[in-house]
Amino acid sequence: MEDLKLTLKFSSGAELMIKDEIRADAGTKTGDLELTRTLPATTDGKPTIAKDLLEFIRDNLIKDRQEDFYDKEKLRPGILVIINGSDWEVEDGPEYRLQNNDTVEFISTLHGG
Amino acid sequence: MEDLKLTLKFSSGAELMIKDEIRADAGTKTGDLELTRTLPATTDGKPTIAKDLLEFIRDNLIKDRQEDFYDKEKLRPGILVIINGSDWEVEDGPEYRLQNNDTVEFISTLHGG
Amino acid sequence: RHATGNKLSNEAIGRYSRQLLIPEIGMQGQLKLRNSSVLVVGSGGLGSPCALYLASMGIGRLGLVDHDVVDQSNLHRQVLHTEASCGVSKVVSAATALTRLSSMCDVRAHDVLLDSTNAKEIMRGYDVVVDATDNAATRYLVNDACVMLGIPLVSGSAVRLDGQLTVYNYNGGPCYRCLFPTPPAPDATANCSETGVLGVVPGVIGCLQAMEVVKIVTERKREEEPSLLLFSYRSQPHFRKIKLRMRKPTCAVCGDSPTVTGLVDYVAFCGAGPSDN
Amino acid sequence: RHATGNKLSNEAIGRYSRQLLIPEIGMQGQLKLRNSSVLVVGSGGLGSPCALYLASMGIGRLGLVDHDVVDQSNLHRQVLHTEASCGVSKVVSAATALTRLSSMCDVRAHDVLLDSTNAKEIMRGYDVVVDATDNAATRYLVNDACVMLGIPLVSGSAVRLDGQLTVYNYNGGPCYRCLFPTPPAPDATANCSETGVLGVVPGVIGCLQAMEVVKIVTERKREEEPSLLLFSYRSQPHFRKIKLRMRKPTCAVCGDSPTVTGLVDYVAFCGAGPSDN
Ligand SMILES: [Zn+2]
Ligand SMILES: [Zn+2]
Numbered sequence: 001m002e003d004l005k006l007t008l009k010f011s012s013g014a015e016l017m018i019k020d021e022i023r024a025d026a027g028t029k030t031g032d033l034e035l036t037r038t039l040p041a042t043t044d045g046k047p048t049i050a051k052d053l054l055e056f057i058r059d060n061l062i063k064d065r066q067e068d069f070y071d072k073e074k075l076r077p078g079i080l081v082i083i084n085g086s087d088w089e090v091e092d093g094p095e096y097r098l099q100n101n102d103t104v105e106f107i108s109t110l111h112g113g
Numbered sequence: 114m115e116d117l118k119l120t121l122k123f124s125s126g127a128e129l130m131i132k133d134e135i136r137a138d139a140g141t142k143t144g145d146l147e148l149t150r151t152l153p154a155t156t157d158g159k160p161t162i163a164k165d166l167l168e169f170i171r172d173n174l175i176k177d178r179q180e181d182f183y184d185k186e187k188l189r190p191g192i193l194v195i196i197n198g199s200d201w202e203v204e205d206g207p208e209y210r211l212q213n214n215d216t217v218e219f220i221s222t223l224h225g226g
Numbered sequence: 227r228h229a230t231g232n233k234l235s236n237e238a239i240g241r242y243s244r245q246l247l248i249p250e251i252g253m254q255g256q257l258k259l260r261n262s263s264v265l266v267v268g269s270g271g272l273g274s275p276c277a278l279y280l281a282s283m284g285i286g287r288l289g290l291v292d293h294d295v296v297d298q299s300n301l302h303r304q305v306l307h308t309e310a311s312c313g314v315s316k317v318v319s320a321a322t323a324l325t326r327l328s329s330m331c332d333v334r335a336h337d338v339l340l341d342s343t344n345a346k347e348i349m350r351g352y353d354v355v356v357d358a359t360d361n362a363a364t365r366y367l368v369n370d371a372c373v374m375l376g377i378p379l380v381s382g383s384a385v386r387l388d389g390q391l392t393v394y395n396y397n398g399g400p401c402y403r404c405l406f407p408t409p410p411a412p413d414a415t416a417n418c419s420e421t422g423v424l425g426v427v428p429g430v431i432g433c434l435q436a437m438e439v440v441k442i443v444t445e446r447k448r449e450e451e452p453s454l455l456l457f458s459y460r461s462q463p464h465f466r467k468i469k470l471r472m473r474k475p476t477c478a479v480c481g482d483s484p485t486v487t488g489l490v491d492y493v494a495f496c497g498a499g500p501s502d503n
Numbered sequence: 504r505h506a507t508g509n510k511l512s513n514e515a516i517g518r519y520s521r522q523l524l525i526p527e528i529g530m531q532g533q534l535k536l537r538n539s540s541v542l543v544v545g546s547g548g549l550g551s552p553c554a555l556y557l558a559s560m561g562i563g564r565l566g567l568v569d570h571d572v573v574d575q576s577n578l579h580r581q582v583l584h585t586e587a588s589c590g591v592s593k594v595v596s597a598a599t600a601l602t603r604l605s606s607m608c609d610v611r612a613h614d615v616l617l618d619s620t621n622a623k624e625i626m627r628g629y630d631v632v633v634d635a636t637d638n639a640a641t642r643y644l645v646n647d648a649c650v651m652l653g654i655p656l657v658s659g660s661a662v663r664l665d666g667q668l669t670v671y672n673y674n675g676g677p678c679y680r681c682l683f684p685t686p687p688a689p690d691a692t693a694n695c696s697e698t699g700v701l702g703v704v705p706g707v708i709g710c711l712q713a714m715e716v717v718k719i720v721t722e723r724k725r726e727e728e729p730s731l732l733l734f735s736y737r738s739q740p741h742f743r744k745i746k747l748r749m750r751k752p753t754c755a756v757c758g759d760s761p762t763v764t765g766l767v768d769y770v771a772f773c774g775a776g777p778s779d780n
Contacts (some may be wrong), residue, residue: 011388011456011458011461012385012388012390012456012458013385013386013388031460031527032458032460032461068411076410077406077407077408077409077410077411078362078406078409078410080405080454080468082468085466085468085469086468086469086470087405087454087468087469087470087471089471089474090469090470090471107456109383109390109405109406109410110383110384110385110388110389110390111359111360111361111362111365111383111385112271112360112383112384112385112421112423113268113270113271113272113273113358113359113360113382113383113384113428113431124665124733124735124738125662125665125667125733125735126662126663126665144250144737145735145737145738181688189687190683190684190685190686190687190688191639191683191686191687193682193731193745195745198743198745198746199745199746199747200682200731200745200746200747200748202748202751203746203747203748220733222660222667222682222683222687223660223661223662223665223666223667224636224637224638224639224642224660224662225548225637225660225661225662225698225700226545226547226548226549226550226635226636226637226659226660226661226705226708237575240575240576241575241576241578241579242576242579243576243699244576244579244580244696244699244700245579245699245700245701245702246699247697247698247699248663248664248698248699248700248701250664250736250737251699251701275552275706275710278582278706279582279702279703279706282578282579282580282582282702283579283701283702283703284579298514298517298518299517299518299519299520299521301518301559301604301605302518302519302521302522302559302560302561303521303559305555305556305559305604307604308603308604309603309604309605309606310603326585326586326587327578327582327584327585327586328578328586329586386525387525387527419521420524421524421525422520422521422522422523422524422525422528423521423522423525424522424525424528424560424714424717425522425556425559425560426556426560426710426713426714426717427714429552429555429556429710429713430707430710430711430714433552433703433706433707433710434707434741436703436706437701437703437704437707437736440701440703440736441736450739455740455741459527459714459717459718460527462727462744463732463742463743463744464711464732464742464744465740465741465742466740467739467740467741
């Protein structure tokens, strides 16, 4: 099976969770962050799902307190996951089977006004 | 060659140019109008271009004073043509060679405020 | 002048004539606006434009809730207020401005901190509630009260250069807790005083909140699926619409077997309250 | 208080503190806003919110042009005015309201009908011009004068439930005449008095015009390609961005060999003028 090429976006404040050097590489020290990453099509012998991507992001992209981002099946509160323009719960949430060229976005809910 | 299936949209007031019965059929007596029409892939032995579509619309969809819509290579002033999300002049304007599944929109420029 | 019923006064016909001309609004729509009551929680960056346009377009009764006073550092975004109203209660300042614009709007000012002891009493009876607040604790409070009272909630937010807009608890769609069952860590909730906001960002979102209210009141909103509008000064395009989940049967407040059936202590729940902003 | 130069007063630092906190604005951006002058042509449905937010965010000098007086039927969308200002000049009413909000903004009111005899004189020296007018003749006039004076033009419009927004004459992009070389037939130009407008529609567009001004003044706009933003209460999604052509070398006014080199009679050109609305 082929690898999965994924576009990852972080915005509305979610970009602040990402390591400074990765943000610097992307040329956006301030502002929305867009990255491309490749994941294997299978993880532990099963098709790669959204949950596997969250673990990949936690282990490779998150700046500090990685376990706060995703641990024990729990995503950090206040983060919305959007897969190809839809709330991931419209798809299968953490169980969503990732496809090549998917776009997965992470946005922070905003409280100010 | 196959026929061209086109999506035609009329909004911001441009929908008011279209025959009442066509608007009634589309279920939108008020509001944006979306139609699907099929044109032959070639016109007079040549590939069908945007200009041919304008003539088709003039002859089949426009309510009255059809020649005001498009005549002698002139489109009615104040109408903007948008092909697949871009101003048609970004594409080749009246010479644009239509493709199957293209979306062509007509919007009226607004002057009020 | 604060009439109800099925007829507009001649004065109202003159005043709203430009809206009466629109087929999608017309006399029926204008009467629906006039016979509606809307509560705007927060008279700040979002509440200013939202309340202005709700009053101007002809909403019959407009409630305002805020416990704060106007500060000079508010004026870059809270355009309902004035330099002269610095130090004055925000709802008093706002009510004065709104009444100057339209004496046809019955404005009711609640100069209190909305909390679990008074929220239902204040909110009960309104047709629509607008969340124009600035902290997570009040957002959960307003959401839960709207679910319990069966009122649709037009929720907007704005921080830095970004804004968000959703209608909750409406037409089978989610409530705020369906999307965010767990409150964020207190240190993660950026607000405008700490991280700043460009004045016009809540301006855009507040206007769109007023538009959502019109869509709900005139029943046009019924045709739409639940969605979240994302806005950013920084992104191209500036606006994006995200499709949202429907109501979650497992939601603690709007679900099939709710575990939250009364208002709780939201400051404790969120670990931070409105006054920590 | 209408300072210029490369330093903000302590009062301004307090007032704009929430914008100074944003990296994309910060002290440099706030100084650029303070050192800028913007002319808003039209103090109606678009000009009201646009001027409000330009003044609140800290634009240093704000010019207003309008020859009309406030009418009761304006108040559903022209939220800068009040019932008490009915019958009063719109620019006087607007300047009063803006100064109440911010005495730091130097507001200059031009209570005249902009025409080919006075347009260049009034517009010269401004860094950005906002088209918040309501008729085709004035739109061509303002466009041509902006091209001749080399000023970017932030153009908004709103009718019924629809709005449009474009920046013309900027960064290699088109001018209004590049897109619309020929004026529409007079009977085809719907305006707000004839066909109506929902109050909040120009509210949304006017706010976005103010945002485009900020993007131009802070130079962020340089990175963007020419585009047209379409907004409609009726459509889903409500906003769409259309990619526009670049400047047309054959354009009669901004082209390589312009045929229109001075302001002309726009009422004759369009077959209808501002007073026919
Ligand atoms: Zn719920
Ligand atoms: Zn041009």
